[in-house]
Structure formats: C-alpha cells, structure tokens
Amino acid sequence: MSNLDLEGVGMTSRRTRNRLVTRLRDAGIADERVLDAIATVPRHIFVDEALAHRAYEDSALPIGHGQTISQPYIVAAMTAAVLGDGAQANGGPRKVLEIGTGCGYQTAVLAGLVDRVFTVERIGSLLDRARQRLDALGIRNVRFRHADGNLGWREQAPFDAVLVTAGVTHVPDAVMEQLADGAALVLPVGHGDVQDLKRLERVGDAWRQQTLEHVRFVPMLRGTQT
Ligand code: SAH
Numbered sequence: 279m280s281n282l283d284l285e286g287v288g289m290t291s292r293r294t295r296n297r298l299v300t301r302l303r304d305a306g307i308a309d310e311r312v313l314d315a316i317a318t319v320p321r322h323i324f325v326d327e328a329l330a331h332r333a334y335e336d337s338a339l340p341i342g343h344g345q346t347i348s349q350p351y352i353v354a355a356m357t358a359a360v361l362g363d364g365a366q367a368n369g370g371p372r373k374v375l376e377i378g379t380g381c382g383y384q385t386a387v388l389a390g391l392v393d394r395v396f397t398v399e400r401i402g403s404l405l406d407r408a409r410q411r412l413d414a415l416g417i418r419n420v421r422f423r424h425a426d427g428n429l430g431w432r433e434q435a436p437f438d439a440v441l442v443t444a445g446v447t448h449v450p451d452a453v454m455e456q457l458a459d460g461a462a463l464v465l466p467v468g469h470g471d472v473q474d475l476k477r478l479e480r481v482g483d484a485w486r487q488q489t490l491e492h493v494r495f496v497p498m499l500r501g502t503q504t
Pocket of ligand 1: 341345346347348377378379380381382383384385398399400401404425426427428443444496497498499500501
C-alpha cells in the first residue's frame with residue numbers, strides 16, 4: 279500500500295474532504311456526529327492510488343475483486359441509521375457488528391462513533407488490507423474476522439447494532455438471533471441490482487421496520503475465499 283499519505287494534498291486534502299461534508303449535509307445528512315466522522319477519516323487511503331483524486335466525490339469506486347467502496351452518502355446514511363436518534367435509554371449502540379468489511383472505510387467511520395466494532399469479510403485479501411489501513415490510522419477498537427457473515431459472529435453476540443454492507447434477499451436467521459433487545463439491524467434487502475435499505479429494530483420478540491432509501495449494493499455471497 280503506497281498511498282498512506284494520511285493528511286492528503288490537493289484533491290485529497292482536508293479542504294476537499296470538507297467539501298464532501300457540505301455536499302452530504304445538503305443531501306440531507308443531518309447527524310453532526312456522522313458528518314464529523316466523515317470529515318475525519320481520509321477516504322483516499324481506502325482506494326487505489328490511481329483513484330485517490332476521486333476519493334472525495336460522492337460516488338462508489340472499485341476496490342478490486344469485483345467489490346466497491348460504498349458511496350459516502352450511503353455510508354453516512356447507514357451510520358446515522360445504526361446510531362439512531364440518540365434518544366434511546368441506553369444512549370446508543372456500543373458494540374456493533376459489521377458484515378462486509380470491504381476496504382474498511384465504513385468500519386473506520388463507525389469505529390470513531392461506538393466503543394467496539396466487530397467486522398466480518400469473506401475475501402481474505404480485502405480483510406488484510408482493511409486491517410492494515412485501520413492500523414495505520416491508529417484505530418484500535420476493531421476486531422476483524424475472515425468468515426461468512428451469514429453466520430454473524432456468535433462468540434461476540436449479542437450486539438447493540440448490526441450493519442450489513444452487501445445486498446441480501448432475506449435477513450439471515452443467525453444474524454437476527456445475535457441482536458440484543460432494542461438493537462437495530464441496518465441492511466439492503468432486495469432481489470436484483472437495487473435494494474431497499476431497511477432498518478429493523480428489535481422490540482422484545484417483535485420487530486419495528488423502516489425503509490430508508492433505494493440502494494445498489496453488491497450481493498452477499500456464501501462461504502469464503504482468499
Ligand atoms: N462498506 C464496504 C462495502 C464493501 S462491498 C466499503 O465501503 O468498502 C460489500 C462487501 O461485502 C464486499 O467486500 C464483499 O466481499 C463482502 N461480502 C459479501 N458477502 C459476504 C459474506 N457472506 N460475508 C462477509 N462479507 C461478505
């Protein structure tokens with residue numbers, strides 16, 4: 279990894295990053311905690327050097343293996359949905375499971391906002407690179423696992439929130455079972471290229487459900503690969 283210029287210059291500078299934050303605010307992201315996290319995490323180190331100059335555009339970009347780094351607007355909207363409105367009796371989620379680490383950008387944004395993040399990725403080489411990037415950023419409250427996220431992370435359950443960054447046709451049972459009471463599950467659900475971004479909240483044995491956006495995620499697959 280060569281583009282570990284954490285501060286950035288020109289198209290990767292702090293000022294360029296702040297323009298992205300302004301754009302997200304204009305697009306309706308209102309949670310200042312989330313906007314601060316987006317302003318803080320250098321997105322350009324999560325993409326190939328050849329694409330670094332486009333890192334602060336509000337678009338998805340390829341990260342290899344047919345996968346993409348999510349569009350910043352979607353990262354912001356999903357993060358806000360995970361945090362909730364801050365009105366919960368417990369003061370918001372502390373222990374969060376992320377399924378689909380990818381390049382680790384969403385992971386890094388989340389890590390600044392909750393106590394602990396557990397992240398699972400099925401492609402070993404993506405996971406290793408994500409781990410190196412978060413390490414370079416000095417982020418220490420994330421645990422990584424190379425596994426099939428359809429199974430969740432049983433040993434660490436229950437979670438206060440779960441975020442899935444790949445499209446599913448139905449919510450995996452194992453993941454449902456690993457949510458604490460009051461926990462939120464944020465995930466893209468649908469058949470085909472476009473999914474509904476949903477937020478499910480566990481209320482005892484019942485689920486409260488909201489649809490937030492139309493989104494376009496790569497599909498959640500089964501098993502693992504190197
Ligand atoms: N938030 C990430 C999005 C990555 S795209 C980012 O901004 O980079 C979705 C990721 O989900 C891909 O890396 C893909 O390999 C991973 N994925 C797909 N199916 C999975 C599964 N069953 N378990 C874990 N990860 C999975």
